[in-house]
Amino acid sequence: MSTDKVVKLADLNKPSFVLSDEERHEIEHALTHYPDGRAASIDALKAVQKHRGWVPDDAIPVIAEAIGISAADLEGVATFYSLIFRRPVGRHVIKVCDSISCHLTGYDELRGELEKQLGIRFGQTTRDGRYTLLPICCLGACDRGATMMIDDDLHGPVEPKDVAAILGNYQ
Amino acid sequence: MSTLRSAKDPNYQKPLTRLIDTAAGPLDLKSHEAEGGYSALRKAIKELKPQDVQAKVKEANLRGRGGAGFPTGIKWSLIPMGPDAGTKYIVCNADEMEPGTFKDRLLMEQAPHQLVEAMALAGYAIQAQTGYIFLRGEYVVAAERLNRAIAEARAAGLLGKNVLGGEWSFELYVHTGAGRYICGEETALINSLEGRRANPRAKPPFPQIAGLWGRPTIVNNVETLSNIPHILLNGPTWFKELNQGKTSDAGTKLYGVSGRANKPGCWELPMGTTARELLEVHAGGMRGGKKLKAWLPGGASTDFLLPEHLDLPMDFDTIARAGSRMGTGLITVVAEDQSIVSAVRNLEEFFARESCGWCTPCRDGLPWTVKILRAIENGQGKTGDIEQLSKMTRWLGPGRTFCAHAPGAMEPLQSAIKYFRDEFEIGIVCDIDEVKPDVCTLPAGLPDITDDRDLATKKAS
Numbered sequence: 310m311s312t313d314k315v316v317k318l319a320d321l322n323k324p325s326f327v328l329s330d331e332e333r334h335e336i337e338h339a340l341t342h343y344p345d346g347r348a349a350s351i352d353a354l355k356a357v358q359k360h361r362g363w364v365p366d367d368a369i370p371v372i373a374e375a376i377g378i379s380a381a382d383l384e385g386v387a388t389f390y391s392l393i394f395r396r397p398v399g400r401h402v403i404k405v406c407d408s409i410s411c412h413l414t415g416y417d418e419l420r421g422e423l424e425k426q427l428g429i430r431f432g433q434t435t436r437d438g439r440y441t442l443l444p445i446c447c448l449g450a451c452d453r454g455a456t457m458m459i460d461d462d463l464h465g466p467v468e469p470k471d472v473a474a475i476l477g478n479y480q
Numbered sequence: 481m482s483t484l485r486s487a488k489d490p491n492y493q494k495p496l497t498r499l500i501d502t503a504a505g506p507l508d509l510k511s512h513e514a515e516g517g518y519s520a521l522r523k524a525i526k527e528l529k530p531q532d533v534q535a536k537v538k539e540a541n542l543r544g545r546g547g548a549g550f551p552t553g554i555k556w557s558l559i560p561m562g563p564d565a566g567t568k569y570i571v572c573n574a575d576e577m578e579p580g581t582f583k584d585r586l587l588m589e590q591a592p593h594q595l596v597e598a599m600a601l602a603g604y605a606i607q608a609q610t611g612y613i614f615l616r617g618e619y620v621v622a623a624e625r626l627n628r629a630i631a632e633a634r635a636a637g638l639l640g641k642n643v644l645g646g647e648w649s650f651e652l653y654v655h656t657g658a659g660r661y662i663c664g665e666e667t668a669l670i671n672s673l674e675g676r677r678a679n680p681r682a683k684p685p686f687p688q689i690a691g692l693w694g695r696p697t698i699v700n701n702v703e704t705l706s707n708i709p710h711i712l713l714n715g716p717t718w719f720k721e722l723n724q725g726k727t728s729d730a731g732t733k734l735y736g737v738s739g740r741a742n743k744p745g746c747w748e749l750p751m752g753t754t755a756r757e758l759l760e761v762h763a764g765g766m767r768g769g770k771k772l773k774a775w776l777p778g779g780a781s782t783d784f785l786l787p788e789h790l791d792l793p794m795d796f797d798t799i800a801r802a803g804s805r806m807g808t809g810l811i812t813v814v815a816e817d818q819s820i821v822s823a824v825r826n827l828e829e830f831f832a833r834e835s836c837g838w839c840t841p842c843r844d845g846l847p848w849t850v851k852i853l854r855a856i857e858n859g860q861g862k863t864g865d866i867e868q869l870s871k872m873t874r875w876l877g878p879g880r881t882f883c884a885h886a887p888g889a890m891e892p893l894q895s896a897i898k899y900f901r902d903e904f905e906i907g908i909v910c911d912i913d914e915v916k917p918d919v920c921t922l923p924a925g926l927p928d929i930t931d932d933r934d935l936a937t938k939k940a941s
């Protein structure tokens with residue numbers, strides 16, 4: 310009991326979130342692109358996400374300070390954009406295109422196969438922390454439907470029979 | 481795409497893609513310049529006044545390839561010029577997220593220097609000091625290649641301080657987004673670029689007067705801009721004749737086919753090429769010998785057309801006269817054995833999710849529309865549901881929402897009901913005799929825009 314309390318009091322005094330040198334450097338670089346710091350909001354959020362996978366709540370005031378806007382303003386931005394993750398995600402993020410051309414070329418089957426093999430649905434992360442499954446707008450590769458992105462890689466056309474082999478490349 | 485890199489002929493017919501060889505990847509600065517790259521910029525800086533560049537683009541009758549077909553020269557002519565005009569911006573809309581559209585990706589991944597030169601030329605024409613390419617976050621390959629091209633161009637004095645030794649200086653940056661389709665709407669794009677939530681802005685003032693950070697700003701699509709070096713090099717008359725007389729709209733167009741076609745793809749062809757040629761010649765027809773049931777001419781926010789419309793030239797005015805829009809010009813085909821109701825449900829789910837939430841008809845009307853469509857798709861539609869959907873197409877129509885997102889969403893819905901009403905009716909379970917007049921109470925002050933057409937059709941059936 311009492312040791313718990315000691316730890317908590319100590320925690321209060323230490324800043325809960327600290328930008329790494331790399332993150333700070335990337336944010337400062339983004340700031341040079343714009344006459345107004347606010348414009349670096351998305352770049353800054355993405356810089357943190359690149360290194361940590363997601364943007365924790367306690368990062369918001371720290372990032373906001375780095376670009377010179379209020380935490381509330383940055384929170385508004387961070388909650389608007391679908392590719393800023395506010396909850397932890399898996400090591401690999403699978404984004405399945407659910408737009409019209411892929412709908413017409415096998416999206417339902419692809420999604421079904423992914424859900425079956427991973428045992429999760431959209432918005433969820435596998436228990437081993439390996440994959441997060443998300444829907445995404447048209448990936449601009451409609452001639453290759455059905456498409457999906459895993460991390461930065463585009464895959465298409467993907468048929469259910471291809472899924473296991475593709476997933477195997479992302480450990 | 482075949483290799484066209486040897487075509488040094490100034491009469492080339494496929495200016496935008498002539499240097500593209502997807503297997504080999506994009507040209508570096510040296511090879512690009514060897515093929516005539518950046519000679520338009522050199523010519524402009526040495527010989528042409530900014531207004532002359534504007535005049536050539538206007539004379540070429542270049543129309544915006546972002547979906548609306550607005551004449552680029554006219555858009556540019558609204559920008560304040562002269563020594564007192566102050567800070568101005570040129571912005572490239574590279575947010576390509578319109579479902580069914582995959583042309584800007586090709587231009588940016590395979591011909592990044594073409595866009596960089598185009599941005600410099602457009603920047604020079606309006607005397608902007610800074611340009612931004614607003615690129616969707618998922619286009620990581622395009623981001624890398626554009627950034628490399630920009631770095632090469634800057635090192636060669638084609639960008640940066642005193643471009644090519646002249647008086648004009650120009651910085652160009654790639655800004656990558658973080659999702660949300662609405663960022664493609666040009667005023668939402670400006671908000672997003674400023675680091676705000678991507679809600680559209682009221683117009684007027686138009687961006688040409690008060691855009692990015694309140695300064696005069698031009699927003700143009702990737703394909704629109706990519707035409708500019710070629711117009712300057714070969715002249716407006718050459719550009720107008722690229723259509724080979726198929727239509728009155730000038731230039732070539734990146735057309736494409738997706739859906740269940742044999743060889744879906746994207747091709748640069750004369751403006752005014754027919755959808756039949758796209759589907760039957762370039763895309764090799766429908767897969768499995770199936771018949772075509774319907775097609776979207778240019779993205780999710782365009783009205784469906786039928787097989788009987790296939791022989792129309794694909795240009796802005798002709799497709800508009802047929803009751804749709806050319807939009808982005810990349811067609812999506814629906815096969816005879818595919819459900820229109822499911823297709824429309826998919827489209828409306830997209831629009832509902834991507835609504836920015838700013839205005840009520842769109843924020844609340846789209847999820848309502850989806851709910852009805854899901855019920856009909858599952859055979860659980862209720863009497864009056866089709867009429868309700870028809871009302872939606874008016875309640876969310878042009879002029880009733882803050883931006884064109886919701887009206888765009890209504891285009892495929894209204895045309896699907898118009899052409900395939902029977903497919904919707906199959907999903908309705910209630911007996912037709914149970915029809916009760918659908919009374920909807922509107923808040924005071926709103927004009928009643930419901931009409932009796934729906935009930936009339938129902939009684940007739």
Ligand SMILES: Cc1cc2nc3c(=O)[nH]c(=O)nc-3n(C[C@H](O)[C@H](O)[C@H](O)COP(=O)(O)O)c2cc1C
Nearest residue numbers: 544545546573575576577664665666700701704884
């Ligand atoms: C909801 C919505 C999304 C849009 N998305 C895009 C887009 O991704 N790319 C684009 O070039 N234009 C898009 N537009 C059109 C732009 O608002 C604008 O008209 C275009 O960038 C102008 O460029 P242009 O004149 O060169 O065509 C969109 C419009 C709306 C209403």
Ligand code: SF4
Nearest residue numbers: 836838839842883885
């Ligand atoms: S129509 Fe939709 S997307 Fe456009 S401002 Fe209104 S809520 Fe936002």
Ligand code: FES
Nearest residue numbers: 406411447448451
């Ligand atoms: S609809 Fe899936 S990539 Fe375009």
